[in-house]
Amino acid sequence: MDSIHVFLGTSLLVFLAIVSIMVTYRTFMDPPNEFERINQTHFLQILLGSILLFLIILSTLSILIGQGSTASILSEHHFLITQNIELIAIILIGNIITLLLGKKSATLFFLISSMIIALLPTSRYEMIVLPLIAGPISSSLALILPGRIGSLKSGLLSGLITGLLFLGMELSVKDPTVFTLQTEAIAVIATTLLFPMLENVAMPLLEKSLGLLSEASLTELLDLNHPLLREFSKKAPGSFFHSLAVAQIAEAAALSIGENTKLARVSAYFHDIGKMDKPQYFIENQSTFNRHELLTPRMSSLILIDHVRKGIEIGKKYDLPEIIISAIPEHHGTRVMQYFLRKSRDGANSPADFPSESDFRYPGPKPQNKITAILMMADAIEATGRAVKIQDASPARAISVIDETLMEIQKDGQLDECPLTISEIATLKEVFVRTLLQTQHKRIAYPGAKTTGIAPSWKPKDAS
Structure with a gap:
């Protein structure tokens, strides 16, 4: 024994x-x-x-x-x-x-x-x-x-x-x-x-x-009933739904290159929380009147840039992890607000009035990791897709729009400080095309439906 x-x-x-x-x-x-x-x-x-x-x-x-x-x-x-x-x-x-x-x-x-x-x-x-x-x-x-x-x-x-x-x-x-x-x-x-x-x-x-991060804390931040997300949805509903759309794109992109999908989704949820401070100055929260029509391009850019500072402030107030807060400035990097820059240059009366590009750049920093780089691209592509009505475009046109958006980001050096490889960017582009076409698809025009939102007068044959 x-x-x-x-x-x-x-x-x-x-x-x-x-x-x-x-x-x-x-x-x-x-x-x-x-x-x-x-x-x-x-x-x-x-x-x-x-x-x-x-x-x-x-x-x-x-x-x-x-x-x-x-x-x-x-x-x-x-x-x-x-x-x-x-x-x-x-x-x-x-x-x-x-x-x-x-x-x-x-x-x-x-x-x-x-x-x-x-x-x-x-x-x-x-x-x-x-x-x-x-x-x-x-x-x-x-x-x-x-x-x-x-x-x-x-x-x-x-x-x-x-x-x-x-x-x-x-x-x-x-x-x-x-x-x-x-x-x-x-x-x-x-x-x-x-x-x-x-x-x-x-x-x-x-x-x-x-200021650490774990899988458990990410899971908690995924809850759309988080107090900050509830406040975000009430004060800036358009920006909130934009964030949800970006989250879906960013999650699919992160999955395709083996990055943490929860971190991508959570970062997207909170990336625009600074817009709660002045929601009416952001196009997705406007119904008819655009307040920027009353402002100079430079003043408009200052108001828009300030949502980054405000977002960081709100994130710290709600004790968000540092990696989530860092996505707020990094998803903009040092990109130029092209619309207001062009508008300002068009209105210049003399060479002395010609504005500097630096006056219309976000303060940065540029994306420091793959997640914030994905978020920058997903955010830009989602916004561009809505602007050009990608749902009405052909697949070739959708690919062209996404190519142009990503090329602009790369040429501007926004991805220089993150570890994304060329092959990963190519993979991300394919995912962006597929996801954008799926999320912004065409809808069937119902018989008798009007653009005013009034209910159609027709009834199904079997209706009483």
Whole structure:
């Protein structure tokens, strides 16, 4: 019997170690995900904070277990309890790091944690190895199973992994006692419950305090009942529906080149929130009278440019993530308001009155990432499509319009600071053509319908 349980324990440990090595190898082969790129500026803060938290947990355990063993309580089993708590703490903290900074950063934390444990005078050799086996597997589960229900599942599976590791350790040395099995069962339950609790409490606090972004926060911002979006829809309904149309185009475009579709859609939802301040000055919110007819081109441009500043201000007021707020100025970049520039030049009486192009440019910056670049193109294409009534155009004309719009953006150097490749731009163009034709399609003219919006006088034959 002794040889059987030793074989089973050793086999279990070897199997989990192989899985961990494969996961770690894949971690360093995969490119960084969008959250790893977005939150990387806070890498040191999060990593050092996590290490400090782990040291506090170790110190607290040392005090509590030390007091317990002095009183002859848990003297036999305090090592097992301590090891379980240490490993659970490492896994839970590592999972949070994974969700914010990616698996590479989490793997670094697991390595540092093992080194810290190795320096403890009371540590055992297994606790140096266990975090390096359980950690990478658990962090992968945290990414594979996102969301509230997913955090419960990944917490349960992470708990089972820790339980199996300790069980394997026990089997490889001796028959596990009833106390060992009970302790592992409690550890599994604790991990299952603690991970979703920690994710739903710690993550929002970290996101708000450091301006971080996660999959959960993006999902919340997708809700059209968000207070800011509700206010946007009431104050500037035309701009709001334009944002919804841009969101659909941007989401399809992001999907085509492997970017985060949620981030593209959320960025599009909030990109024009600054128009709430003076909605009547934007054509999509006007019914008949155009207020710009009473203004000089320069004054019109100043009012329109100011919606960027106002949008950033509103975004900060509502605690939007920094990456979403950055899409407000970046989707305009430093583009020129051609209509008002031409109008101003046409009205110039002398060379001295001839306006400078810089007076009619948005302040920037240019798009710094692929999502804001997609948003700039989607926004321009959606607006141009409505202006030229793309639904009445032939596919060839639609392609021509989109080509001209994208060429103008590229020639103006608006995509120079983002990492989009030529092949990706070509892919995006195909998606823009398809999506624009689908969203701005023709409608059947109903018999007797009038452009005034009055109901037709005709009735179906079977109507009474």
